[in-house]
Amino acid sequence: MFRQKQDTKPTEITFERVKGYYLWLIGKYGDYTAKTLMQKANTLFKEDTSFNEKALSHLIERGIVDDRRYAQRLTQNYSEKNIGPNKIKQKLYTKGFSSHIINECVTAIETTDEGYLDKALQIKIKKFGNLPIEDEKLKQKALRHLIGQGFSYSVANKAIRHSSYED
CATH class of the missing domain: 1.10.10 (Arc Repressor Mutant, subunit A)
Structure with a gap:
């Protein structure tokens, strides 16, 4: 059979x-x-x-395998997805890139603290609304969420205190 x-x-x-x-x-x-x-x-x-x-x-x-080129492309893609620099570093590290290439690619991102603040604000507004967060438990939850997305504490804290009516 x-x-x-x-x-x-x-x-x-x-x-x-x-x-x-x-x-x-x-x-x-x-x-x-x-x-x-x-x-x-x-x-x-x-x-x-x-x-x-x-x-x-x-x-x-022959240039077929190029870690630097691959890392730069991934860094750009992650940056466009509103992911903070710390999370980008973590994702690149898990892919197996060397720390030298990771630091080079993350510093090459043309985003300043204001740019990261804008990205953090987009995430905060999407999840928690436009108004500044006053409730302490909700503030801690929002901080954990933004830091988990790879943003620094200072950028996350500014985003939480920010109001769309201040602009």
Whole structure:
């Protein structure tokens, strides 16, 4: 009824096979950090990992894998979604970027404290309304929410005290 799978000889791990795997991942799922690609290849090709680093270096030299470019694009996307700088740093860190690249990308965002205040105000108004928050419990809840979105305490506090009628 069911055919048994014939014993197939495992394919040999070569430079071209590892490089093809990296290109397949990038083509199918988009950009990856070099660290993530290396982890995936080490998992799949655990019998012989000698080609993993060579293939990754080859792709980095050709500009196919570029952590800085990928981090800059992610930083820009997160910035447009009204996420604060601390949350952006956290998200980039979990993606596997180095702290040097993360700091470089976050400082490159052309947003000042007023820009972050505007973003924090948008979130505060959307969730808590236009008026300044006077109730202490609600104020603490709003502060936790804005700080959780990656804004500094000072920016979050200014947003909570802000009234749209002051403009």
